[in-house]
Amino acid sequence: MVLHLFIAGLSALIATTTTLASIIQNKPRDGVLAFDMRTDYSSALTKRQVAQHDYFLPVKAFPKIVLQIGSNKDEVELDVDTGSWLVQIPDVATNCTTCLLPSGKLGLYNSNKSTTAVKTGKAMNSNFYKTAYYHGEGVIDDIWFGPNFKIPNTLFNDVQDIGSSWSFGILGLAKPPYGEDDLNIVWNAYRAGLIAQPIISINQRNSSGNSLQLIIGGYSKSQMVEDYTWTSIYNENLVAQIDFVNINGTEVRVDRNVVFDTGNYYVFANAEVVDALLASFPDDPNNKRGSHKIDYNLIQDKTMTVSIYGKNYTIPLQAFVEPDCTGQHCEIIIYESKQWNWGSAFNRFLNIALNYGDSTFIGIAEWKPSNTNEIVSF
Structure with a gap:
């Protein structure tokens, strides 16, 4: 997601109000928190209003988790978004009738009933585009990651107008702006002693790529072909330099930084790269060129080579195709846009990590499916 954020004078308040030392100690194993993420999918594209070739994704494309907020432990469902950094919590004041939990019940936070909530009185307004925004107030409250442990006194946007x-909130995981580290939940967890290192990783655990996991402070060793290769992305979002993609012996030059964005599902590039990638797919008697469709049988066992920061990775060609489709008309999810934003459809087939240390680093490692899930700390 591309985030335009306006925050008025919160840093001093955070420094005097936020105290992160007093966590409830139900020690997470070896300083690691792990969360399964829902990855419902809908193939419908909804056109954005901002440009002819710019698209916005259906909400079901996003990986999501449910967290509890405040003294009442109000449940909310949040999009896990590496393309933005702020936590956005929909409040009951939004009157949002579509902010539903997996159970079908409303998932809204009530800041007026939380005895641990501290309202800052400062506006937080996040604007993505005309009908996609979060307008609210900075509130400091507890975010619960289970029945017995929490990150206390966490500052987030208590959304009053959505x-x-x-139809959901956001768990922003990108690097926050300079001087705003206290707004980042990973930094807060680290400073509270809840995790061993301020690092997150995202991996998937099955061959279809529909079982994603978010790990804070660690990674899944059993899904690793190799150790992470770390590259500095200081003062950048979660970006990676894609050198080229090779499909069926056809090399498509990309030579651009792209955002690895779990708040997006599709793969966006300029017209030249999109056309070249689509042309490199196998000939398909069931789908004509330009239809954005492919017979699953033609790609199910095929791989491609992707060069990232000068290193080659072998990735299933399924990374460019919608998940769970095994028919003759599966959607190829590569589209033209001004934004070079490669979403979870692609990066689910890589192990990706983000180190929030003094100099931000992205870690990339080749992925392998595994029937085990050996989670270890960084």
């Missing part, structure tokens, strides 16, 4: 395109 755009009509949204």
Whole structure:
């Protein structure tokens, strides 16, 4: 997601109000928190209003988790978003009738009933585009990651007005702006002693790529072909330099930084790269060129080579195709846009980590499916 954020004078308040030392100690194993993420999928594209070739994704494309907020432990469902950094919590004041939990019940936070909530009185306004925004107030409260442990006194946007395109909150995981580290939940967890290192990783555990996991402070060793290769992305979002993609012996030059964005599902590039990638797919008697469709049988066992920061990775060609489709007309999810934003459809087939240390680093490692899930700390 591309985030335009306006925050008025919160840093001093955070420094005087936020105290992160007093966590409830139900020690997470070896300083690691792990969360399964829902990855429901809908193939419908909804056109954005901002440009002819710019698209916005259906909400079901996003990986999500449910967390509890405040003294009442109000449950909310949040999009896990590496393309933005702020936590956005929909409040009951939004009157959002589509902010539903997996159970079908409403998932909204009530800051007026939480005895641990501290309202800052400062506006937080996040604008993505015309009908996609979060307008609210900075609130400091506890975010619970289970029945017996929490990150206390966490500052987030208590959303009072939510755009009509949204039906969920956001767990922003990108690097926050300089001087705003206290707004980042990973930094807060680290400073509270809840995790061993301020690092997250995202991996998937099955061959279809529909079982994603978010790990804070560690990674899944059993899904690793190799150790992470770390590259500095200081003062950048979660970006990676894609050198080229090779499909069926056809090399498509990309030579661009792209955002690895779990708040997006599709693969966005300029027209030249999109056309070249689509042309490199196998000939398909069931789908004509330009249809954005492919017979699953033609790609199910095929791989491609992707060069990232000068290193080659072998990735299933399924990374460019919608998950769970095994028919003759599966959607190829590569589309033209001004934004070079490669979403979870692609990066689910890589092990990706983000180190929030003094100099931010992205870690990339080749992925392998595994029937085990050996989670270890960094």
